[in-house]
Amino acid sequence: MAPKQTLIVDCDTGIDDALALLYLLGDPGVEIGAVTTVFGNTDAETAALNTLRVLELAGRADIPVSVGARSNWCGDAHLAPHVHGSDGLGDTDLPAPATAPSAEPAAELIVRLARQNPGAVRLLAIGPLTNLATALLLEPDLPELVEHVTIMGGAVRHPGNATPAAEANIHNDPEAARIVLRAGWPVTLVPLDATMGELITEQHQRRLAERGSPTTRFTSSVLEQYFDFYERDIFGERRAACHDPLAAAIAVGDVAPVLAPVVSTDVDTGDGPGRGATVADVRGQYRGFPEQQEANVRVVLETDRTFPDLLVDRLCGAPEPTRRVA
Amino acid sequence: MAPKQTLIVDCDTGIDDALALLYLLGDPGVEIGAVTTVFGNTDAETAALNTLRVLELAGRADIPVSVGARSNWCGDAHLAPHVHGSDGLGDTDLPAPATAPSAEPAAELIVRLARQNPGAVRLLAIGPLTNLATALLLEPDLPELVEHVTIMGGAVRHPGNATPAAEANIHNDPEAARIVLRAGWPVTLVPLDATMGELITEQHQRRLAERGSPTTRFTSSVLEQYFDFYERDIFGERRAACHDPLAAAIAVGDVAPVLAPVVSTDVDTGDGPGRGATVADVRGQYRGFPEQQEANVRVVLETDRTFPDLLVDRLCGAPEPTRRVA
Numbered sequence: 124m125a126p127k128q129t130l131i132v133d134c135d136t137g138i139d140d141a142l143a144l145l146y147l148l149g150d151p152g153v154e155i156g157a158v159t160t161v162f163g164n165t166d167a168e169t170a171a172l173n174t175l176r177v178l179e180l181a182g183r184a185d186i187p188v189s190v191g192a193r194s195n196w197c198g199d200a201h202l203a204p205h206v207h208g209s210d211g212l213g214d215t216d217l218p219a220p221a222t223a224p225s226a227e228p229a230a231e232l233i234v235r236l237a238r239q240n241p242g243a244v245r246l247l248a249i250g251p252l253t254n255l256a257t258a259l260l261l262e263p264d265l266p267e268l269v270e271h272v273t274i275m276g277g278a279v280r281h282p283g284n285a286t287p288a289a290e291a292n293i294h295n296d297p298e299a300a301r302i303v304l305r306a307g308w309p310v311t312l313v314p315l316d317a318t319m320g321e322l323i324t325e326q327h328q329r330r331l332a333e334r335g336s337p338t339t340r341f342t343s344s345v346l347e348q349y350f351d352f353y354e355r356d357i358f359g360e361r362r363a364a365c366h367d368p369l370a371a372a373i374a375v376g377d378v379a380p381v382l383a384p385v386v387s388t389d390v391d392t393g394d395g396p397g398r399g400a401t402v403a404d405v406r407g408q409y410r411g412f413p414e415q416q417e418a419n420v421r422v423v424l425e426t427d428r429t430f431p432d433l434l435v436d437r438l439c440g441a442p443e444p445t446r447r448v449a
Numbered sequence: 450m451a452p453k454q455t456l457i458v459d460c461d462t463g464i465d466d467a468l469a470l471l472y473l474l475g476d477p478g479v480e481i482g483a484v485t486t487v488f489g490n491t492d493a494e495t496a497a498l499n500t501l502r503v504l505e506l507a508g509r510a511d512i513p514v515s516v517g518a519r520s521n522w523c524g525d526a527h528l529a530p531h532v533h534g535s536d537g538l539g540d541t542d543l544p545a546p547a548t549a550p551s552a553e554p555a556a557e558l559i560v561r562l563a564r565q566n567p568g569a570v571r572l573l574a575i576g577p578l579t580n581l582a583t584a585l586l587l588e589p590d591l592p593e594l595v596e597h598v599t600i601m602g603g604a605v606r607h608p609g610n611a612t613p614a615a616e617a618n619i620h621n622d623p624e625a626a627r628i629v630l631r632a633g634w635p636v637t638l639v640p641l642d643a644t645m646g647e648l649i650t651e652q653h654q655r656r657l658a659e660r661g662s663p664t665t666r667f668t669s670s671v672l673e674q675y676f677d678f679y680e681r682d683i684f685g686e687r688r689a690a691c692h693d694p695l696a697a698a699i700a701v702g703d704v705a706p707v708l709a710p711v712v713s714t715d716v717d718t719g720d721g722p723g724r725g726a727t728v729a730d731v732r733g734q735y736r737g738f739p740e741q742q743e744a745n746v747r748v749v750l751e752t753d754r755t756f757p758d759l760l761v762d763r764l765c766g767a768p769e770p771t772r773r774v775a
Contacts, residue, residue, distance in 0.1 A: 280607070281606070282731045288723070288726070358736065359736045387613070389721075389722040390722075393723065395718060395719040396715040396716075397614070397717040397721070397726050400723050400726070402614045402721075403613065404608075405608045405613070406608045406609070408608065409684050410683070410684065410685045
């Protein structure tokens with residue numbers, strides 16, 4: 124058996140964050156060392172409580188949860204109750220947590236775990252990047268201590284979702300995103316280009332409901348709110364993008380991107396209509412993306428669009444194909 | 450017969466500008482009232498001389514040519530000899546012009562013709578938008594005097610070509626582009642999303658060479674330089690995008706776009722990596738682009754990719770299908 128990977132998941136739980144956590148908890152080869160939370164889908168405290176609710180549902184209240192940034196460094200925080208419900212988790216009947224978050228701030232926890240396990244920690248960031256940028260300020264050597272960073276965020280050839288140009292996680296803290304992308308560590312970015320192609324449907328929801336476990340009853344239920352948003356604002360149909368779970372699956376090597384060039388990538392931190400846009404140099408798209416000297420980010424532009432089946436198989440406890448790729 | 454359309458062509462001639470002019474000159478239903486030039490593919494004076502060379506080749510030295518902006522208002526001008534050759538026109542043996550540009554500055558000429566023909570002039574802008582923005586400053590009522598503006602420029606879901614985010618015409622003067630897009634007149638934007646799908650090939654070049662007229666000998670010859678650039682920097686093959694001719698064909702109604710939503714469109718005028726990006730709100734792409742209150746630009750995202758055949762038919766003097774659409 125391959126050695127366990129230690130992941131720190133930085134998230135803003137959030138419906139799809141919850142799906143990502145449940146997906147990861149179902150993999151015996153992955154060890155979640157801690158979950159840190161940040162404003163985004165909901166406020167950072169609620170995100171921590173939601174994370175605890177999900178961990179307790181999965182019987183994993185042993186995993187430490189730490190609260191992080193309440194806003195970006197400009198003091199702004201764009202929350203998304205219209206997407207994730209007023210409690211950030213679809214307003215289901217999931218009980219309040221019995222456990223409490225750690226007293227250690229998120230960025231300090233990230234730095235501590237990285238120092239304790241030099242070279243052995245992977246970061247999965249599925250919310251705004253304020254905690255990771257703060258951790259980089261606290262420990263400038265963090266890039267040498269961390270093995271890999273996977274980020275759900277950005278939009279390259281796909282339109283944004285927070286604004287015409289910008290995806291919500293990056294738009295919520297463009298300055299932090301620029302710091303994280305430029306830090307010199309190996310980064311995989313999973314933007315809307317990939318996640319908007321991986322769609323969970325009502326058929327998946329029915330499978331989850333029929334399975335009837337506490338986890339699948341919750342995920343089936345929470346998808347109602349998510350489908351409501353996607354039907355109303357995005358697709359005109361009841362299906363939803365697997366943003367955060369896809370990034371999780373890529374982080375642990377369950378999904379091999381179909382197209383993921385390593386390219387020079389920056390973030391627009393100006394005040395104009397492009398604020399928060401991820402500017403990735405994909406001009407080489409007609410020539411197989413020739414190597415770039417300044418390339419700093421692996422950008423996942425396409426996956427094979429079968430991930431929702433894998434996600435639902437995992438949540439239903441079905442036997443899975445052997446498909447780990449990294 | 451439909452009444453003649455009066456077009457003012459604002460250009461930076463340029464290989465594909467030359468193709469656009471020759472395409473338009475082959476249409477008996479289109480009257481080019483004047484050609485104004487701007488820096489871009491080459492400097493504004495050379496663009497005027499190149500325009501005269503092309504007009505004389507086609508026996509149309511009667512059309513007035515006027516020189517416009519030498520740089521944008523920041524004093525910058527990014528020319529493109531690596532694309533268009535050191536003379537801006539593929540370094541062929543086309544003779545120097547016998548005629549000379551008008552003494553009237555481009556922006557003044559645009560304003561004068563619009564005042565003389567209120568509501569009857571169409572603008573086709575296939576270079577940086579400095580002349581149009583200057584004309585708007587000279588005559589704030591210009592939007593009421595002009596019937597329509599068609600612009601080759603921008604990149605929406607397609608990467609830029611001047612930078613990862615920005616297309617060259619818009620990148621060369623983002624401030625002017627913002628002024629022109631916001632002026633409140635009907636604007637059709639033909640960005641790289643459309644033009645990079647309309648590819649002229651070596652087969653087309655052979656047809657032009659075999660036709661053997663002065664015009665087709667020149668166009669076949671000038672394509673050598675264009676193919677050199679596209680093979681080396683873009684496609685790895687000898688084919689080239691019909692940027693400016695496609696915009697010309699759309700301006701006169703020869704090509705009906707397959708997908709052209711009217712959407713809110715702005716330009717990034719900041720100093721960051723997105724400078725010159727056209728930020729068009731195409732987030733409604735999954736729902737048939739629902740109507741937007743602030744929509745200001747018709748953005749051509751797709752055409753049917755058969756335009757190069759029409760272009761070469763026209764240049765070869767072949768009978769054309771009846772396909773005018775507007």
